[in-house]
Amino acid sequence: xxxxxxxxxxxxxxxxxxxxxxxxxxxxxxxxxxxxxxxxxxxxxxxxxxxxxxxxxxxxxxxxxxxxxxxxxxxxxxxxxxxxxxxxxxxxxxxxxxxxxxxxxxxxxxx
Amino acid sequence: xxxxxxxxxxxxxxxxxxxxxxxxxxxxxxxxxxxxxxxxxxxxxxxxxxxxxxxxxxxxxxxxxxxxxxxxxxxxxxxxxxxxxxxxxxxxxxxxxxxxxxxxxxxxxxxx
Numbered sequence: 001x002x003x004x005x006x007x008x009x010x011x012x013x014x015x016x017x018x019x020x021x022x023x024x025x026x027x028x029x030x031x032x033x034x035x036x037x038x039x040x041x042x043x044x045x046x047x048x049x050x051x052x053x054x055x056x057x058x059x060x061x062x063x064x065x066x067x068x069x070x071x072x073x074x075x076x077x078x079x080x081x082x083x084x085x086x087x088x089x090x091x092x093x094x095x096x097x098x099x100x101x102x103x104x105x106x107x108x109x110x111x
Numbered sequence: 112x113x114x115x116x117x118x119x120x121x122x123x124x125x126x127x128x129x130x131x132x133x134x135x136x137x138x139x140x141x142x143x144x145x146x147x148x149x150x151x152x153x154x155x156x157x158x159x160x161x162x163x164x165x166x167x168x169x170x171x172x173x174x175x176x177x178x179x180x181x182x183x184x185x186x187x188x189x190x191x192x193x194x195x196x197x198x199x200x201x202x203x204x205x206x207x208x209x210x211x212x213x214x215x216x217x218x219x220x221x222x223x
Contacts, residue, residue, distance in 0.1 A: 033211070040119070042198065043155070043213040050207045090154055097209050098143060098202070102154035
């Protein structure tokens with residue numbers, strides 16, 4: 001099992017560009033999450049999903065959109081990237097909504 | 112005020128030492144608590160859940176004090192491999208399940 005994978009691992013964008021981060025899990029988990037991690041701030045929840053076709057906003061959803069068309073995939077979109085979105089993005093999944101398994105992260109820089 | 116607070120450290124301890132971290136939470140509705148470990152430039156991994164009665168896993172002991180709203184993690188006989196950042200996590204119920212709130216982490220360096 002690959003667990004939770006994230007694509008891409010690194011990306012540099014210019015302000016105003018758009019991109020999609022892909023998270024995939026092969027553990028048949030219902031719950032999936034997108035976090036961002038900034039120095040001194042800890043992980044902050046952007047959006048999450050409790051099942052295929054459902055999404056909900058987390059603590060810092062502005063500037064991001066998500067979709068969960070298939071149970072195993074959770075996509076995070078940035079429509080118009082801003083320097084404030086420079087961060088490390090982690091995806092996680094959970095079977096029960098408690099213990100979370102994280103992907104390796106995507107390092108995004110917005111210039 | 113952050114909902115989950117931790118001393119960022121770093122805690123520098125010699126091998127074999129006992130070290131304790133505390134974490135405080137402000138939301139009294141918080142239900143479940145966890146400690147995650149994060150190595151440098153890696154993803155967080157679950158270390159242990161924290162139960163009201165306290166729980167132990169080898170050299171690690173976690174305690175929860177709901178009255179004072181804090182969680183603790185005790186590491187005995189520290190190993191070099193324990194060097195990492197330790198994240199405290201609390202959950203509160205929301206419309207869809209549980210909302211996870213992570214603390215900023217406490218950095219531990221175990222020195223030879």
